[in-house]
Amino acid sequence: MPEGHSVHRIARQFARHFVGHRVAASSPQGRFAEGASIIDGLTMTDARAVGKQLFLEFDDAVWLRVHLGIYGAWDFAGAVAFDATARSAGGRMGQTNQRGTEIDEVDARSSVVGEHESSLSSIGAPRRTRLRMAEAETATAVEGDFPPEPVGQVRLRLLTDTAVADLRGPTACEVLDAAQVQRVIAALGPDPLIDDPTEGEQRMLERVRRRKVPIALLLMDQSVVSGIGNVYRAEMLFRARLDPFTTGANLSDELVRALWRDWSHLLDVGVETGQMLTMDDLDDDAYRAALRNRADRHWVYKREGLPCRVCGTHVTMQLAAARKLYWCPNCQS
CATH class of the missing domain: 3.20.190.10 (MutM-like, N-terminal)
Structure with a gap:
């Protein structure tokens, strides 16, 4: 999608x-x-x-x-x-x-x-x-x-x-x-490219922190925050080293705000490059490889069974609300 x-x-x-x-x-x-x-x-x-x-x-x-x-x-x-x-x-x-x-x-x-x-x-x-x-x-x-x-x-x-x-x-x-x-727009969560950054961050914070629902599901809920799908969900959670099953109510305000800011950053990259490129600070060769090949541009997405790029633990995949969720059980514990 x-x-x-x-x-x-x-x-x-x-x-x-x-x-x-x-x-x-x-x-x-x-x-x-x-x-x-x-x-x-x-x-x-x-x-x-x-x-x-x-x-x-x-x-x-x-x-x-x-x-x-x-x-x-x-x-x-x-x-x-x-x-x-x-x-x-x-x-x-x-x-x-x-x-x-x-x-x-x-x-x-x-x-x-x-x-x-x-x-x-x-x-x-x-x-x-x-x-x-x-x-x-x-x-x-x-x-x-x-x-x-x-x-x-x-x-x-x-x-x-x-x-x-x-x-x-x-x-x-x-x-x-x-x-x-x-009415349709009012029912949607904030979008970093549309909403005022400070107001959008606060809206996402309020909608996440009041829910006893795993953050992996909240990030996909378009009434909580707009635009995040399965790829960005997995990658954002890894970048934050966040357990996907931690509930929104158990997250700190600082962590939710950091998720919003990371989403804003990744969305900017995606609009500019046309790619869901979620790995930062790549050298020129790695950057070119990432643009050419999806397998070289993500930390965990579609890497189940492969070693984590950071710790070497095998990446895990599990269905969450009928969508495939990818994460590193070591880095995100």
Whole structure:
């Protein structure tokens, strides 16, 4: 399932290429025909992400809410580009600072563009590229005229003069008014990229400390804090050397605040690199390897049975609320 960084990157695509443009909306699949007819012909005025949910605003206070869920994805084509903050494989992202250079533009004639997922700041000539954005991001060349024909079961197509976005397989796709949007957002936990940092930290603290529920479950609860999924959950708990089964009520205020700040840091890294890169202070070779290969970018996620990178104890996996939880029983005891 796409985690918070992916949805923020998708929102930036819409902000860059669709906001301010009149949009033709359709439902090639037919399942969202009524909703598409409401949006059709309106101008997109805002695009924002809150946690794992995307909100697109149009004229007349009409909003589209999308939750990709496990199988959803957006396909962009036309004059589209990766977010300008994407860094090159030679760039560095540390715990408290960052450095790096913009990635060179890429020839859209190649069938698959880039050395690793999400590595591009530009994905080639307008109307020649298709960009799929979900948990991972891939760019491929598109032949023929613009707009390209829909591929597969497209729930919703949003089209401007220069760009098209196709939505497939979402868990939720609905048209809302402004009051309904506010109710949805009010039920969500704080998001470091949306909320005031101090206020967001306090909200998370209050929602964690009053619950006698394991922190491994609380971090996945979108009403407690927004955007954290299975990967970030496992990695944040390891980075904090925290027993996943410690209840929120038994954590110190300082530790909960540290979790919020670490989530803010990791979310920034994810939005900038397009990767759930959770290992800091890597040398240049290790950093390049981490960008190329998921197995080289995490401390414990999907490393069950392998030695902990810190102590050598075998990493453990256990189901928690039907999701796989990974942790080191020594470092996190």
